[in-house]
Structure formats: structure tokens, C-alpha cells
Amino acid sequence: xEEQCFRTQRLESLGTxxxxxxxxxxxxxxPILAASQLLQLKFPxxxxxxxxLMAIIENNAKRGADLVKQVLSFARGFKGERTIILIKHxxxxxxxxAKQTFPKSIEFAIAIxxxxxxxxxxxxxxxxxxxxxxxxxxxxMPDGGKIEIFAENRLIDEAYAQMNLDAQAGHYIELTVADxxxxxxxxxxxxxxxxxxxxxxxxxxxxxxLSTVLGIIKSHGGFINVSSKxxxxxxxxxxxxxxxxxxxxxTENLAVPLGEGE
Ligand code: ADP
Numbered sequence: 043x044e045e046q047c048f049r050t051q052r053l054e055s056l057g058t059x060x061x062x063x064x065x066x067x068x069x070x071x072x073p074i075l076a077a078s079q080l081l082q083l084k085f086p087x088x089x090x091x092x093x094x095l096m097a098i099i100e101n102n103a104k105r106g107a108d109l110v111k112q113v114l115s116f117a118r119g120f121k122g123e124r125t126i127i128l129i130k131h132x133x134x135x136x137x138x139x140a141k142q143t144f145p146k147s148i149e150f151a152i153a154i155x156x157x158x159x160x161x162x163x164x165x166x167x168x169x170x171x172x173x174x175x176x177x178x179x180x181x182x183m184p185d186g187g188k189i190e191i192f193a194e195n196r197l198i199d200e201a202y203a204q205m206n207l208d209a210q211a212g213h214y215i216e217l218t219v220a221d222x223x224x225x226x227x228x229x230x231x232x233x234x235x236x237x238x239x240x241x242x243x244x245x246x247x248x249x250x251x252l253s254t255v256l257g258i259i260k261s262h263g264g265f266i267n268v269s270s271k272x273x274x275x276x277x278x279x280x281x282x283x284x285x286x287x288x289x290x291x292x293t294e295n296l297a298v299p300l301g302e303g304e
Contacts, residue, residue, distance in 0.1 A: 064109075068107065078100045112250045112251070115170065115254055122261070124162050126162055129217060132165070132169055136172045136173055140176055149188045153191075154193050155195075158194070163282065168282075170255075171255045174255050179219065179276070182275075183224070187222045188221070190220045191220075192217075192218050193216060193218065195215065196215070197212075198210075214282060215280075215282045216280070217282065219277075221275050224273065225270045225274050259281075259282065263282075264283060266280055
């Protein structure tokens with residue numbers, strides 16, 4: 043218990059520190075991004091090299107800004123704004139982005155039943171959860187592969203709830219995100235939710251993706267199960283408390299502000 047307490051304290055101060063850094067860095071990056079975009083507009087007559095350089099500045103600034111966003115949302119402790127959310131809706135927003143930015147060799151297979159219950163949550167945060175999971179799945183399949191997403195209503199009983207710390211018995215949505223990528227050995231699987239743990243190259247991985255996912259899911263009263271096999275793939279199962287009696291809300295009536303945050 044003592045060790046756990048120490049760990050929590052350390053993570054808290056890490057969060058405070060990260061929050062400070064993230065805030066400053068964001069102030070630095072925002073004008074870089076704006077200036078580089080402006081320069082590209084104002085000098086249309088310049089050489090190809092000029093554009094290459096500008097693109098490097100912009101890409102790196104964007105990367106920095108993404109990092110800052112992740113650190114900020116991690117440090118903030120996931121306070122969010124609750125609305126009724128349909129998983130179907132989250133998935134179509136994710137697909138919209140993935141279809142534009144993922145390589146064509148990444149295939150999606152989605153199966154969401156019509157009677158799936160809704161969840162109550164922060165739409166921006168849950169969108170981020172889904173994006174982080176599919177980005178990881180993409181990264182685990184450099185030669186292409188399939189991302190399967192399916193969901194079902196699940197009644198979690200006391201016994202099952204007790205196996206998953208902090209969980210309450212009741213109605214849940216079980217959302218599965220599976221890939222047939224490289225998978226993970228147990229010693230990596232054990233560490234994936236640690237903040238800043240990454241096996242990716244510097245500048246590509248921040249190691250904050252899954253700790254953010256876990257923080258968000260926990261703050262929504264949910265929990266996560268992961269299984270993985272080297273060479274076979276990885277399966278994330280997210281359990282989110284369902285809003286009972288809320289299966290058939292019209293998607294058109296839901297405001298889904300998928301703004302970029304800051
Ligand atoms: P990052 O993606 O920045 O490395 P994450 O916290 O999202 O940070 O992930 C931590 C690590 O977990 C990754 O570096 C990778 O080693 C491993 N990982 C996460 N998702 C998968 C996956 N779907 N397949 C294989 N490995 C994964």
C-alpha cells in the first residue's frame with residue numbers, strides 16, 4: 043500500500059510538472075505554426091526548397107502541438123463535460139479522420155448492433171480514446187492489416203466487477219478495438235499504461251497515449267482489458283457504464299463538438 047501511495051504522489055507531481063511544461067511549450071508553438079502558415083501564403087513565387095523547409099517547420103510544430111495537447115489532457119485529470127454519446131457516432135467521426143490520414147493498407151471492419159446502449163461522457167475525450175487506440179493499431183501494422191471494432195451490451199455482475207478494480211456491477215458497453223499487428227510480449231504489455239512508456243522512436247511516440255486512455259476511461263467509471271500475442275495482434279476491450287434505457291437516440295440530435303481543444 044505504501045508503495046502504491048508513493049507511486050500516486052510521484053505521478054501527481056509528474057502531472058503538475060508536465061502541465062507547466064505543456065502550457066509554456068504551447069505558447070511557443072502556436073506562433074511558430076501561425077507564422078509558417080502565413081509565410082507559405084505570402085511567398086507563392088518561391089522555390090520548391092522553400093516549401094520543403096516550410097513544411098518541415100510546420101510538421102514539427104504540429105507534432106509539438108499534438109504532444110502538448112496530450113500532456114495537457116493527461117495533467118488535467120480528465121475533468122470533462124458529460125453528454126449522452128452514441129458509440130456509433132464516435133466511430134464515424136474517427137473513421138472520417140482515419141480514412142484521410144491512414145495508409146490505404148489499413149482496413150477497418152466495424153460491427154455495432156442497433157440496440158447498443160448509449161454512454162454518458164465527454165465526447166472530445168472519448169474521441170481521443172478511440173483515436174489513440176486506432177493510431178496504435180495502425181503503428182503496430184506497418185505492412186498493413188485490419189482494425190476490427192465491435193461493441194455489445196454487457197451486464198457485469200458483482201464477481202466480474204470485483205476482478206476489475208474500481209468497477210461497479212451494472213450495465214456496460216463493451217467496445218473492442220483489435221488489430222492483427224505485431225502484438226506485444228508480456229514485459230511490454232505490463233507497462234503500456236505507464237506515462238511516458240513508449241517503444242516508438244523519439245518524435246513519434248510520446249508514451250502518453252494509453253495512460254491518457256486509461257485516465258479517461260477510469261474517470262468515466264469504466265475499465266480496460268488488454269490481450270496481446272506477438273506476431274498475432276492486440277485486443278483492447280473498453281468497458282464503459284451504459285446509460286440504461288438509452289438505445290435509440292437520434293444521432294442528428296446530438297451535438298458533437300470535435301474541436302481541437304485549446
Ligand atoms: P505511444 O503510442 O506514444 O508509444 P502509448 O501509451 O499509446 O504511447 O503506447 C505505449 C506502447 O504500447 C507503444 O509504444 C507500443 O509499444 C505499445 N502498444 C500500444 N498499442 C499497441 C498495439 N495495438 N500493438 C502493439 N503494441 C502496442
